[in-house]
Amino acid sequence: MSTHSQEVEHIGGNAITFSKVWICLLGLTGIEVLLAYEHTPLMIMLTALLGLSVIKAALIIAYFMHLKFERLSLFLTLWPFTVFCIILMLIFLGDAMRIPGMRPPL
Amino acid sequence: MSSQVTTVQASVWEGGRSPYATNSKKFGMWLFIASDSLTFSALLFAYTFSRVANPNWPRPFHFSPSIIFSTIMTFCLLSSSLTMVMAVHAMNHGNRKKAASWIFATMGCGAAFVVLHLSEWMNLIRNEHVTPSSNPWGVPLFGATFFGLTGLHMTHVIIGIIYLTIITQGILRGKFKAEDVEVSGLYWHFVDLVWMFIFPLVYLMSVSAS
Numbered sequence: 001m002s003t004h005s006q007e008v009e010h011i012g013g014n015a016i017t018f019s020k021v022w023i024c025l026l027g028l029t030g031i032e033v034l035l036a037y038e039h040t041p042l043m044i045m046l047t048a049l050l051g052l053s054v055i056k057a058a059l060i061i062a063y064f065m066h067l068k069f070e071r072l073s074l075f076l077t078l079w080p081f082t083v084f085c086i087i088l089m090l091i092f093l094g095d096a097m098r099i100p101g102m103r104p105p106l
Numbered sequence: 107m108s109s110q111v112t113t114v115q116a117s118v119w120e121g122g123r124s125p126y127a128t129n130s131k132k133f134g135m136w137l138f139i140a141s142d143s144l145t146f147s148a149l150l151f152a153y154t155f156s157r158v159a160n161p162n163w164p165r166p167f168h169f170s171p172s173i174i175f176s177t178i179m180t181f182c183l184l185s186s187s188l189t190m191v192m193a194v195h196a197m198n199h200g201n202r203k204k205a206a207s208w209i210f211a212t213m214g215c216g217a218a219f220v221v222l223h224l225s226e227w228m229n230l231i232r233n234e235h236v237t238p239s240s241n242p243w244g245v246p247l248f249g250a251t252f253f254g255l256t257g258l259h260m261t262h263v264i265i266g267i268i269y270l271t272i273i274t275q276g277i278l279r280g281k282f283k284a285e286d287v288e289v290s291g292l293y294w295h296f297v298d299l300v301w302m303f304i305f306p307l308v309y310l311m312s313v314s315a316s
Contacts, residue, residue, distance in 0.1 A: 015195065022188040029184070029305075033177050036310040037169060049306035056302045064191045064295045066288075074126040074136070082140045086147040096158035 012069025021063045028052050129285050135292045146300050149258060150307060153251040164243040165312040166234050172226060176309045179222045186215030187298045190291045197287040202277050205287060209274045212294065216267045223260050259304055262297045269293060
């Protein structure tokens with residue numbers, strides 16, 4: 001993240017950096033597919049896949065969307081609150097877990 | 107009475123200077139991306155909620171062809187992001203023709219994604235008999251959430267291809283500037299970003315056990 005003193009809008013990254021990020025993203029996708037191929041236990045797989053997806057998303061946002069090269073104020077305005085709102089949605093998951101137990105036996 | 111004149115230094119947060127040091131188009135696109143990410147999150151959450159609430163949730167995706175197809179689709183989107191960022195890079199250096207070529211490559215990858223996705227849908231509809239309202243496993247919510255989520259994403263890809271077509275024409279005519287290409291790039295990368303969550307959570311988590 002660049003500092004506030006930098007006034008010049010600069011062009012972030014170069015072709016080599018972008019290619020490295022692309023290879024990294026392909027590698028992470030390969031790991032995800034391998035986990036599915038090996039039929040990893042569901043909870044382990046969910047945790048691993050979510051973790052890998054967040055890393056991939058961070059790479060895309062930072063390098064491909066150039067947020068790494070933007071001002072910190074732009075990042076702070078956009079993402080912490082968006083992520084907070086997304087996490088808030090998880091509150092309802094407790095209801096989803098209770099529903100199977102509330103069904104009357106057939 | 108003596109009047110006092112105080113000079114207030116305009117701070118970044120008072121709007122005295124551009125607080126984000128970015129143009130309005132780019133900032134507008136970032137705001138759109140933030141709001142659209144909430145839309146996709148809500149749909150992904152609806153899918154997850156339905157799955158957790160239904161213990162007999164179907165896992166219809168066989169490794170071949172469904173997962174192989176969706177992996178190739180992921181490769182197409184990731185490659186399209188690379189070509190798009192190359193287009194932005196070329197445009198920033200004033201190379202319009204090269205930028206247009208990279209955008210054409212991006213559109214090609216996007217079109218390949220749509221074709222593969224539609225064939226994957228057709229496979230589900232014809233062979234697995236899954237529709238938005240019914241399926242052989244008796245969990246109609248699966249089709250509703252699956253087609254809703256992937257359909258909205260595919261719509262974004264198609265809109266992205268149309269958007270890039272307009273941008274390409276504009277830059278070849280000298281109408282659009284580097285910032286316009288960058289803004290379209292932001293949209294395209296967002297579409298890629300969303301797929302990075304749909305692919306593992308919808309496809310990989312539902313690989314058929316057989």
